[in-house]
Amino acid sequence: MEEKTSFWSRITFSDIVDWTLIPILMIGVVISVYIWLLLPIEPGSMEANIIGDPVSGFSNVWASVLQHLKLIGISSVLAILAAVPAGILITREGFRDFADIILGVANFGQSVPSIAILALFMGIMGIGAPTAIFALWLYALLPIVRNTATGIDEVSADVIEAARGMGLTNRQILFDIELPLSFPVMFAGIRTASVINVGTAALGAFIGAGGLGNFIITGIPLSRERMILIGAILTAVMAVMVDWILGKIEDRLVFRRE
Amino acid sequence: MIKLEHVTKIYPGTTSPAVDDLSFTVPTGEICTIVGPSGCGKTTTMKMVNRLIEPTDGEIYVLNERGEMQNVLEMDPIILRRNIGYVIQQIGLFPHRTILQNMGTVPKLLEWDNTRIRSRAEELLDMMNMPHEFLDRYPHELSGGQRQRIGVARAMASDPPVMLMDEPFGAIDPINRNLLQNEFLRLQQEIKKTILFVTHDIDEAIKMGDKIAILNANGQLEQYDSPAKILSEPANEFIEDFVGADRTLKQLNLIRVxxxxxxxxxxxxxxxxxxxxxxxxxxxxxxxxxxxxxxxxxxxxxxxxxxxxxxxxxxxxxxxxxxxxxxxxxxxxxxxxxxxxxxxxxxxxxxxxxxxxxxxxxxxxxxxxxxxxxxxxxxx
Structure with missing residues (x-):
């Protein structure tokens, strides 16, 4: 109560490091990529055709970044929309029997190698972004379903009993007690799934989904290291940033026990 | 008043009843302790009153604020529970909610406004001899004894005439337990709730109860009487054994100098x-x-x-x-x-x-x- 000092005076050195270290490092990496890998590209060369012209702007690089974000964004949002309700459902009375089936489907998505999933669904759905998004979606389901169900199951039985004894309805117990208390575990699943998706989405290029993977799979047969590095480094930067941003959101939303 | 009439509970998949043809009445404003060996169905009995467990047979009545005897089996369980205070051994405070929000749980369900909830919460803290600063704290910031007091206060928030308490002081160390028991007895002098109080500890049952219901391992009522009567005139050998060889000394607990x-x-x-x-x-x-x-x-x-x-x-x-x-x-x-x-x-x-x-x-x-x-x- 007495702690109502100004916002600025409460910021410590470790807060500043916590908030700026990763973004500054990543900006540094991106600038290095620009200077060392992109700037030396000669106008009119084969690399310039694929990557873009460093002077007139890197339209291809930027478009690939956006395409990559689109792949992971759509697949992750769809995965959350499907997996969170599924995770909740399998903790409900009467639906626990379906837990094995739902977790089994999700497990299938996880245990088959991602490249194999892409190949498998390419056969059914054809090439292009929708197939990649579908595969990524399938791939992201398991961590979210499992963490949602685990989070809810971990809510102390005493808390639930007290809530029920005080006359909360099942719906109120779910929304007021179980979901808020299981949110940290659930969100950790979402974070894991999203970060894995950034890397997996690079494989989308194999089936013509675009994204940063394009530079890698084009660069390998042509033995253009510069091209491979651009794809690899930017994918890694994106994974780190997605993890960092979700981590910051988690800090904000998640109730802290300590 | 809480009235049980021939209440029986047989859990699915079992043949012998967990609670067998139980009948007794807890008069208004009294504490009735239910005690017995583990597995005697004392918690089951208590939970049937607010229908966390549905009885297989028999009737249960509770006197509401309007002075009417209500058959709990004919009520909406949600409404019923909101009108019965409920305290459990593990307390079950909501860890993501402040003490104020915890105490305001039932009042909020009953759609009280925030000013009324806050003033009621302050009143309850006063009753429990706790400072008002606690309102904005979280449960993990409190000691075990303080949490237990909040658990009791939360159950009393909407001033229900009837309360159910399941070993409310069971998880507290002996010194604090004694303190909490005394505090609660003093409080009960003022609030005069009708309370069903489950315990496995005969000493606690004697200390807290105006009446004691002793169940045997088969879920049958062996004796229902005042503590003094149970100590001086145990109905049978089971009660004698259960109360212990030092029952004469225990009687001394009931008499003040x-x-x-x-x-x-x-x-x-x-x-x-x-x-x-x-x-x-x-x-x-x-x-x-x-x-x-x-x-x-x-x-x-x-x-x-x-x-x-x-x-x-x-x-x-x-x-x-x-x-x-x-x-x-x-x-x-x-x-x-x-x-x-x-x-x-x-x-x-x-x-x-x-x-x-x-x-x-x-x-x-x-x-x-x-x-x-x-x-x-x-x-x-």
Whole structure:
């Protein structure tokens, strides 16, 4: 109560490091990529055709970044929309029997190698972004379903009993007690799934989904290291940033026990 | 009032009932403790009252605020539970909610406005002797004893006439448990709730209960009576065993020194002269006498030997008394004090240290003999 000092005076050195270290490092990496890998590209060369012209702007690089974000964004949002309700459902009375089936489907998505999933669904759905998004979606389901169900199951039985004894309805117990208390575990699943998706989405290029993977799979047969590095480094930067941003959101939303 | 009529619970997949044809009535404003060996169905019995468990057979009635007996089996369980306070051993405070939000759970469900919830929460903290700062804290910032008090306060938030308590002090260390029990008994004097109180500890059952229901391992009621009656007249061998061989000593818990003390003890005034004191002691045939000041506050004692052939005022020869007993102390504690000192008689004082009487071991014994012969203590 007495702690109502100004916002600025409460910021410590470790807060500043916590908030700026990763973004500054990543900006540094991106600038290095620009200077060392992109700037030396000669106008009119084969690399310039694929990557873009460093002077007139890197339209291809930027478009690939956006395409990559689109792949992971759509697949992750769809995965959350499907997996969170599924995770909740399998903790409900009467639906626990379906837990094995739902977790089994999700497990299938996880245990088959991602490249194999892409190949498998390419056969059914054809090439292009929708197939990649579908595969990524399938791939992201398991961590979210499992963490949602685990989070809810971990809510102390005493808390639930007290809530029920005080006359909360099942719906109120779910929304007021179980979901808020299981949110940290659930969100950790979402974070894991999203970060894995950034890397997996690079494989989308194999089936013509675009994204940063394009530079890698084009660069390998042509033995253009510069091209491979651009794809690899930017994918890694994106994974780190997605993890960092979700981590910051988690800090904000998640109730802290300590 | 809580009334159980031939209540039976048979869990699916079992043949023998967990609770077998249970009938008893808890009068309004009394605490009924349910006690028995583990697995005797005491918690099941309690949970059937707010329908966390549905009885297989029988009827349960609860008296509501409007003075009507309501058949709980005909009520919406959600509405029913919002009108019955519920406290469990593990407390079950919501860790993501502040103390205010925790205490406001049921009032919020009953759609009280925030000002009313807050003032009720402050009132409850006052009752529990806790500071208002706690309202904005989280449960993990409180000690175990404080959390348990909040758990009880939360159950009382909407002032329900009936409360169910499942080993509410079971997880607390013995010293704090005793404290919480005493606090709660004092509180109950004011709030006069009708309470069903489950415990596995016979001592707690005796201490907390106006009535005790003792169940056997088959979920049958062996005896339903006042603690004094159960101790002095156990219905059968099972009760005798369950209550323990020291049941006579346990009876001492139920009697306060006030009830057995000599209310007109022989006392001397500190302003009396030695000569006068010796004369009175001769007349009364006393070798020792307690000395009080003009406010009846205990000064100490004098002995005839010390006063012999002395002159002046007796306060010069007064020795400080090693101990005195508070008037609210129970006889068991009083007896143990008496055994520790070699005085034949000990002063009983009120909270302002004024002598209200004296007590000795003979009086304790006499009180016990009386309960034993008549078993009538519960009217006292």
């Amino acid at each position: 006030e009830e057995v003390m000599d209310k007109k003890p022989f006392l001397l005034q500190s302003t009396q002269s030695v000569e006068e004191a010796l004369q009175v002691m001769d007349e009364e045939g006393q070798d020792y006498a307690y000395v009080v000041d003009s406010d009846r506050r205990l000064q100490g004692y004098v002995s005839r030997k010390d006063l012999k052939e002395k002159s002046g005022w007796i306060d010069e020869y007064t020795t400080t008394a090693a101990t005195s007993l508070p008037i609210t102390m129970n006889l068991r504690d009083a007896l143990s004090e008496m055994l520790m000192v070699d005085y034949s008689t000990i002063c009983v004082v009120d909270n302002r240290d004024r002598v209200r009487g004296t007590v000795n071991t003979a009086m304790v014994q006499e009180a016990l003999m009386e309960t034993h012969s008549s078993g009538k203590r519960e009217e006292v």
